[in-house]
Amino acid sequence: MATQKHTIVALVMDKPGVFNRISSLFRRRGFNMESIAVGHSELANISRVTIVVDGSTVQVEQVRKQLEKIIDVVKVTDITLRDTITRELALMKVHANSNTRSEIIQIVDIFRAKIVDVAGDSVTVEVTGDSSKVETLFKLLKVFGIKEIARTGYIAMTRGDTASL
Amino acid sequence: MKMTGSQILCESLIKEGVDVIFGILGGSILPLYDTLTQYPQLRHVLVRHEQAAAHAAASYARVTGKPGVCFATSGPGATNLVTGIADAYLDSTPVIAITGQVARPFIGKDAFQEIDITGITLPITKHNYLVTDAGQVAQTVKEAFYIARTGRPGPVLIDMPKDVQVDMAEFDYSTRLVMPGYKPTTQGHPSQLKKAARVIQDAAKPVILAGHGVIIAEAYDELKEMAENNQIPVITTLLGISAFPGSHFLSYGWLGMHGMACANMAIDACDLVIAVGMRFDDRATGKISGFAPHAKVIHIDIDPAEIGKNVKVDVPIVGDVKAVLKGLNKYIEPKQNPEWLSHLEALRLQHPALHIGDSDSILPQYAIRKIWEATEGRATVITGVGQHQMWTAQYYTFDRPNTLVTSGGLGTMGFELPASVGAAVGRPGEDIWCIAGDGSIQMTIQELATIVQENLPVKIAIMNNGYLGMVRQWQEMFYGKRYMATPLACPDFTKIAEAYCIPAINIKHRQDVEPAIQRAIEHPGSFLLNFVVEPEENVYPMVPPGASLAEVMETPRKEVLKWPRKSTL
Ligand SMILES: Cc1ncc(C[n+]2csc(CCOP(=O)(O)OP(=O)(O)O)c2C)c(N)n1
Ligand SMILES: [Mg+2]
Numbered sequence: 001m002a003t004q005k006h007t008i009v010a011l012v013m014d015k016p017g018v019f020n021r022i023s024s025l026f027r028r029r030g031f032n033m034e035s036i037a038v039g040h041s042e043l044a045n046i047s048r049v050t051i052v053v054d055g056s057t058v059q060v061e062q063v064r065k066q067l068e069k070i071i072d073v074v075k076v077t078d079i080t081l082r083d084t085i086t087r088e089l090a091l092m093k094v095h096a097n098s099n100t101r102s103e104i105i106q107i108v109d110i111f112r113a114k115i116v117d118v119a120g121d122s123v124t125v126e127v128t129g130d131s132s133k134v135e136t137l138f139k140l141l142k143v144f145g146i147k148e149i150a151r152t153g154y155i156a157m158t159r160g161d162t163a164s165l
Numbered sequence: 166m167k168m169t170g171s172q173i174l175c176e177s178l179i180k181e182g183v184d185v186i187f188g189i190l191g192g193s194i195l196p197l198y199d200t201l202t203q204y205p206q207l208r209h210v211l212v213r214h215e216q217a218a219a220h221a222a223a224s225y226a227r228v229t230g231k232p233g234v235c236f237a238t239s240g241p242g243a244t245n246l247v248t249g250i251a252d253a254y255l256d257s258t259p260v261i262a263i264t265g266q267v268a269r270p271f272i273g274k275d276a277f278q279e280i281d282i283t284g285i286t287l288p289i290t291k292h293n294y295l296v297t298d299a300g301q302v303a304q305t306v307k308e309a310f311y312i313a314r315t316g317r318p319g320p321v322l323i324d325m326p327k328d329v330q331v332d333m334a335e336f337d338y339s340t341r342l343v344m345p346g347y348k349p350t351t352q353g354h355p356s357q358l359k360k361a362a363r364v365i366q367d368a369a370k371p372v373i374l375a376g377h378g379v380i381i382a383e384a385y386d387e388l389k390e391m392a393e394n395n396q397i398p399v400i401t402t403l404l405g406i407s408a409f410p411g412s413h414f415l416s417y418g419w420l421g422m423h424g425m426a427c428a429n430m431a432i433d434a435c436d437l438v439i440a441v442g443m444r445f446d447d448r449a450t451g452k453i454s455g456f457a458p459h460a461k462v463i464h465i466d467i468d469p470a471e472i473g474k475n476v477k478v479d480v481p482i483v484g485d486v487k488a489v490l491k492g493l494n495k496y497i498e499p500k501q502n503p504e505w506l507s508h509l510e511a512l513r514l515q516h517p518a519l520h521i522g523d524s525d526s527i528l529p530q531y532a533i534r535k536i537w538e539a540t541e542g543r544a545t546v547i548t549g550v551g552q553h554q555m556w557t558a559q560y561y562t563f564d565r566p567n568t569l570v571t572s573g574g575l576g577t578m579g580f581e582l583p584a585s586v587g588a589a590v591g592r593p594g595e596d597i598w599c600i601a602g603d604g605s606i607q608m609t610i611q612e613l614a615t616i617v618q619e620n621l622p623v624k625i626a627i628m629n630n631g632y633l634g635m636v637r638q639w640q641e642m643f644y645g646k647r648y649m650a651t652p653l654a655c656p657d658f659t660k661i662a663e664a665y666c667i668p669a670i671n672i673k674h675r676q677d678v679e680p681a682i683q684r685a686i687e688h689p690g691s692f693l694l695n696f697v698v699e700p701e702e703n704v705y706p707m708v709p710p711g712a713s714l715a716e717v718m719e720t721p722r723k724e725v726l727k728w729p730r731k732s733t734l
Contacts, residue, residue: 013346016295021287028288058473065470071292071312074346 001056005034006080007156008064009164010049011041013072021070022049031055031063035088037153046074050155077165079158086156089128091116092138095145096123104144111137122147170299171200171330174263175207177306180338183234184208185225185590187218191238193278194265196330198236210590210619213611215242217583219249220609223258223320224570224587228545230383232259232313233587239265240278243324244285248577251289253320255574256404257377259313260320261306262286268328269297283324291319299332304340311342316349317468318381349467353484353492361439361463361480362496368437368461370505371397374420377404377573378442378466378486385409385566387490388441394494396502398509400428402443404573407563417509418518420714421449423555425518426706429714431509432457440464442486445475446574455713465489518706519560520720525675529553529628529698532678533560536598536626539682544596545570545588549581549605551635553628555704557600579608582625586612589621596686597622603629603655613665616691624685625667625693627658630700638703643710662693669693 012018019038026033034052041048053063060078067076096104096118104123108115113127127137131154138149158164168176174197178186185208190198201209212218215237222233237246243264253260266272267279283293292312294305302325309321365371379388388408392399392415399409401419409416418425420432429451432438438460443449450456453475464471464478465486472481482489521531533556536544542562547570548554554571563569570588572580585599606627616623628634637651662669672681672694685692705720 017283017287020284024287062470062474069468069470071344071347 001058003055003059004057004080006053006055006060006078007084007086007154008051008053008060008067008076008078009156010051010067010076011043011046011074011165012049013074014045014047015072018047018070018072021072022067025066025070029062029066031059035153037155039155050153052154075165079156079164083159084156084164085159086130086154087128088131088134088152088154089126090134090138090149090151092125092127092141092146093122093148094125094141095121095147097121100144104141107137107140113137166336167333168336169196169200169330170296170302170325170332170334171197172203173299173302173334173336174306174325174330175200175204176336177303177338178207178234179204181306181310182231185210186234186236187212187221187225187587188236189213189215189218189238189242190236191242191265191278193239193267193327194236194242194325194330196327197263197265197325210586210615212583212586212615214609215245216249216579217586217609217612217615219246219260219262220252220577220580220583221587221590222260222262223249223253223256224547224584225591226259227570228567228588228591232261232310234261234263236263237265238278239267239282240280243280243282247285247289248575249583250286250320250322252572252575252577252580254289254291256572257318257381258320259318261309261313262320262322264322264324265330266295266324266326269326270328272326282322286322289320290322293322293324295324296329297326299329299334302329302334303336303338307338307340308342308344312347316347350469350483351467351485351488353465353482353489355492357480357482358489358492359496361482361493364437364461364463364480365395365439365497366500369502370435371395371437371439371502372417372431372435373397373399374402374432374438374440374443375399375405375408376402376441376443379405379408380567382442382486383566384442384487384490387487387494390494391490391497394499395497396500396506397439398431398506400431402446402449403558403571405443406558406569407565407567410564411562412564417513419558421451422708422710423559423704423706425559426516426717426719427509427513427518429706429708429717430512430516433713433715434508435460438462440466441490442466444471447475450475450714451708451716452711452713455715516719520705524699527672527675527678527696527698528702529630529696530556530560530702531675532626532628532696532698533557533600535678535682536600537561539679539686540596540598544568544598545592546598546600547571547581547585547588548600549602550576550578551602551605551633552630552638552702552704553600553602553605553634555635556628578602578605580605582606582609582612582616585623585625586615586619586621589616589623590619597624599623599625601625601627602634603627603631603658604633604653607655610661613662613667617665617667621691622689623691625691627693627695628698629655629658629695630698630702631655632700635704637701641701641703658693658695667691667693669695671695671697673697
């Protein structure tokens with residue numbers, strides 16, 4: 001069956017153990033979680049989770065239904081086919097010396113990323129964007145040598161007036 | 166009024182209609198047990214192993230329709246519950262498991278008998294709680310019962326630290342439940358009902374596939390109405406046995422690995438499967454790509470996640486089986502299916518499923534059949550797991566609703582004796598028959614003590630074949646008859662029973678079977694029958710693992726037993 005990346009957004013009760021329940025479900029049913037991001041939502045005591053999962057439509061529908069079964073999960077929507085804004089933030093600490101620094105700065109500028117720290121032999125780049133932007137910048141900077149990278153995982157929201165869920 | 170956490174728990178249990186608890190105590194649950202002395206209306210049944218407490222609670226729940234409750238202490242008490250909780254989870258049974266936990270300041274410190282039981286039971290409970298405040302106890306119990314018994318039922322565990330059991334808080338059971346993440350759908354969508362009715366109307370060869378959900382929803386009358394009004398044959402799953410009278414003229418037995426050949430063939434030939442409260446378990450469907458190859462599928466289930474999980478569905482209906490069937494019956498125009506029924510009748514005659522050969526030795530099928538006769542098919546029957554379980558499902562014809570208690574999803578050996586305890590407590594005054602395997606019963610044989618202490622009139626019939634028979638059968642068929650680790654050295658079960666003050670007899674010849682069963686029935690209390698049966702008898706029919714239902718292997722035997730059925734309504 002053809003697989004595809006799906007973006008699932010869930011509202012969950014802000015209770016201890018909720019993320020354990022979610023990750024346990026993915027592990028136990030063999031669902032392939034590519035990224036997960038968690039934060040407060042606009043509602044009190046409710047967090048918002050964005051999960052990117054790779055699978056066929058049937059598998060991802062199972063993921064959604066199984067997530068819905070968790071008592072502390074309030075609502076789950078697969079927003080893959082909708083018009084969405086998807087973002088991730090990444091920090092990359094890149095090797096830099098007097099020879100390479102300006103080239104790195106040029107690349108960073110093209111991507112409208114930011115240099116947020118400069119040290120003796122490295123610069124730290126902050127980038128926000130959709131998956132292809134972060135991935136492409138990562139590939140370009142890799143040639144200089146990446147000391148460290150930290151990524152938040154994707155968050156997503158539908159465009160327009162209606163809420164995602 | 167201010168009360169201790171333990172008192173709040175007991176008061177809450179009473180509010181939920183609980184009158185019996187199965188359990189074993191220990192250090193971390195002592196305050197709660199001490200509090201039980203103030204609540205004589207809560208009967209406590211002391212079991213001999215916590216696994217039995219969970220099985221007994223589950224079986225009690227299955228026979229009464231009310232959640233069953235079990236108690237265990239922290240650490241090993243809690244981990245011993247795990248098999249029983251998992252069994253209840255897979256068979257959608259409402260069980261409330263309450264475990265003691267070390268006091269809050271010790272949690273996370275690897276204290277004596279501290280174990281993360283909420284972590285351990287996370288994937289085998291419908292939900293679980295660690296209560297960290299006596300003020301939360303009432304609310305938690307209320308939620309737990311609501312979750313356990315509504316929607317698709319399941320076990321819920323509440324872990325209670327020892328200091329929470331003694332802390333004081335206000336008892337208030339009137340608070341409204343706020344669970345935005347839990348809203349089970351009960352009513353089927355009207356447009357889906359209409360669609361399903363149309364599909365049923367158009368079908369020339371429909372079958373109803375009735376599962377455990379029919380029993381849980383007590384939708385017996387609605388199911389019968391649908392079948393009779395439209396002349397649709399009914400096939401059940403293993404756990405659906407007794408959802409529909411076994412001797413009804415529309416009953417075609419049960420499907421799957423050891424189901425009736427004609428049931429499996431009917432599924433293969435039908436053009437519509439109306440699946441009601443079942444989940445297309447692989448033991449039931451056989452090879453999934455070969456399942457009902459010519460059929461459309463209507464799937465009625467309360468759990469949306471079951472729909473489309475294993476089998477592609479044409480008309481899904483999410484809802485309570487009883488409500489959905491009731492609604493659906495209104496939309497269907499009564500119909501006759503004479504051709505289809507006579508085709509199935511021919512299949513049934515060509516492929517009879519019940520065979521008891523002539524022999525001086527005892528065939529287990531014969532012993533079970535005689536128990537059926539002697540109890541007039543009215544007993545509540547509990548089985549272990551193995552060949553004897555399959556023979557019971559085949560040779561005891563269940564006409565009374567909800568009278569077979571067996572471990573389906575988990576297939577837990579050792580289920581029979583503890584589940585008989587729960588069934589006997591839940592159905593006092595009724596005939597309780599425990600059909601045991603010589604291997605299976607040895608996993609929980611200590612529960613004979615519970616039967617004696619509680620004075621439960623459980624009749625125990627061991628099908629003693631000297632083997633882990635079901636596994637031996639697989640070794641015979643698929644592993645060149647290499648009997649690795651399946652021969653059993655069994656104790657003299659009659660002596661064991663006698664040690665527990667339960668009268669018992671050995672039965673070795675066919676002619677002694679009936680008198681022995683009579684003796685057991687006439688004895689007012691528990692009685693144990695050790696049937697020394699044909700050691701290498703195999704269960705037929707059999708759909709080999711990985712094969713489709715149509716590839717069912719039938720018995721090499723010739724003798725045929727008449728299928729007990731009423732010829733008309
Ligand atoms: C707890 C557990 N362990 C192992 C098994 C695997 N198993 C399934 S049936 C069976 C044999 C059961 O033997 P017995 O109780 O004597 O019943 P018989 O098949 O002989 O009727 C075994 C070992 C199981 N189902 N459950
Ligand atoms: Mg055996």
